Amino acid sequence: MKISKITKICTRVLLLIFIGSVTLACQDKEKKDETEMDKDLTESTAEQSEKTKSAVVDITTNAMEFKTKDELPSGWHTFRYKNKSNETHFVLFEKYPEGRGLEDAQADLTGPFQEGMNAIIAGDQEAANTAFSKLPEWFQEVEFTGGVGLTSAQTTSESTIYLEPGTYLMECYVKMPNGVFHSVQGMFKEIQVTQADSSKVEVTEDYTISIDAVNGITFNEKVTPGEKIFKVEFGEQKVHENFVKHDVNLVWVDQGADMAALNSWMNWANPKGLQTPAPQGFKFLGGMQEMNAGGTGYFKADLRPGTYALVSEVPDPQSKGLLKTFTVK
Numbered sequence: 670m671k672i673s674k675i676t677k678i679c680t681r682v683l684l685l686i687f688i689g690s691v692t693l694a695c696q697d698k699e700k701k702d703e704t705e706m707d708k709d710l711t712e713s714t715a716e717q718s719e720k721t722k723s724a725v726v727d728i729t730t731n732a733m734e735f736k737t738k739d740e741l742p743s744g745w746h747t748f749r750y751k752n753k754s755n756e757t758h759f760v761l762f763e764k765y766p767e768g769r770g771l772e773d774a775q776a777d778l779t780g781p782f783q784e785g786m787n788a789i790i791a792g793d794q795e796a797a798n799t800a801f802s803k804l805p806e807w808f809q810e811v812e813f814t815g816g817v818g819l820t821s822a823q824t825t826s827e828s829t830i831y832l833e834p835g836t837y838l839m840e841c842y843v844k845m846p847n848g849v850f851h852s853v854q855g856m857f858k859e860i861q862v863t864q865a866d867s868s869k870v871e872v873t874e875d876y877t878i879s880i881d882a883v884n885g886i887t888f889n890e891k892v893t894p895g896e897k898i899f900k901v902e903f904g905e906q907k908v909h910e911n912f913v914k915h916d917v918n919l920v921w922v923d924q925g926a927d928m929a930a931l932n933s934w935m936n937w938a939n940p941k942g943l944q945t946p947a948p949q950g951f952k953f954l955g956g957m958q959e960m961n962a963g964g965t966g967y968f969k970a971d972l973r974p975g976t977y978a979l980v981s982e983v984p985d986p987q988s989k990g991l992l993k994t995f996t997v998k
C-alpha cells in the first residue's frame with residue numbers, strides 16, 4: 670500500500686477514533702422533543718426524583734469501568750455519572766454500524782489504537798501509520814453522539830442526550846500516567862438501544878451555550894449560584910489539528926489556577942495531554958461530548974460563587990474561542 674494511502678486511511682481512522690466526525694445527517698430529534706421539555710429539573714430534590722425517576726440512568730466508575738444498564742429504549746436519556754475513582758474520566762457515546770459491537774472493537778481496534786498512540790507519543794509517525802493501517806474499514810462508520818463531559822475524581826455529573834436505536838459503545842480515552850488509554854483498560858462498554866421512543870426527558874435549560882467552528886463558544890449569560898441546566902447547541906462543526914471535533918466541558922477554576930496548563934492539557938496529542946494527573950487548580954464538572962452539527966444536549970451542574978471555564982477538548986482552545994471563563998455571583 671502506498672504511503673499516501675496509508676496516511677489517508679490513518680488520518681481518517683484517527684479522526685473516527687477520537688472524534689467520530691462522520692458526516693451523517695444532522696439529527697433533529699431534539700426539535701420535536703424540545704416542546705415537551707416543559708418541566709424543570711431544578712426544582713426541589715423530592716419533586717425532581719419523582720419527575721425524572723424513570724429517565725435518569727446511573728453510570729458508575731469505581732476504578733476503570735462503566736457500570737450501568739446494558740439496554741435502553743431509544744429517545745432522550747439523562748445520564749448521571751458517578752466517578753468514584755481517583756482519575757478524571759468522561760463518557761462518550763459511539764453508535765456502531767449494524768452487526769458490530771464491543772467484541773469487534775476489542776478484536777480489531779484497541780490493539781492498533783494503542784500501538785498507534787504510543788508511536789505518536791514517541792514521535793514516530795511512520796510507526797503510527799503502520800499501526801492504524803491495521804484498523805478495519807467498518808470503523809469509519811462509527812458515529813459519535815454526545816455524552817458526559819470530563820468529570821474529576823470523586824465527582825458526579827449529569828448530561829442529557831438523544832439516542833437513536835442501535836448498538837453503542839461508551840468510551841473514555843483519557844490516558845493513565847503511562848499513556849495507556851482508559852478504553853484499553855476497560856472503559857469501553859456496549860449498550861443496546863432498542864426501538865422504542867419512550868423517553869420524554871423533562872429538561873428546561875437555565876442557560877444556553879452555543880458552539881461553532883467560526884465563533885467558538887458563545888456564552889454571555891449572567892449566572893447565579895445553584896443547580897442549573899445548560900443547553901448546548903452545536904453549530905458548524907470542525908475537525909481540529911488533533912482530528913477531534915469540539916465539545917464543551919465545564920470546569921471550576923481555583924483563584925490563581927494556571928489557565929495555560931488547562932489550555933495545554935485539553936489536547937490528547939500532547940504527550941501529557943488528557944493524561945493523569947489532570948492540571949492542578951481545576952475541577953471538571955461534566956459537560957457535553959461532541960456531536961454532529963445541529964445536535965443538542967444538556968448538562969446539569971450545582972454552581973457556587975466563583976470562576977468557571979467552558980472549554981473544548983482540542984489543541985490550544987484559547988486561541989480558537991473555545992476556552993471561555995465566566996463568573997457565578
Ligand SMILES: [Cu+2]
Binds near residue numbers: 759843856
Ligand atoms: Cu477514563
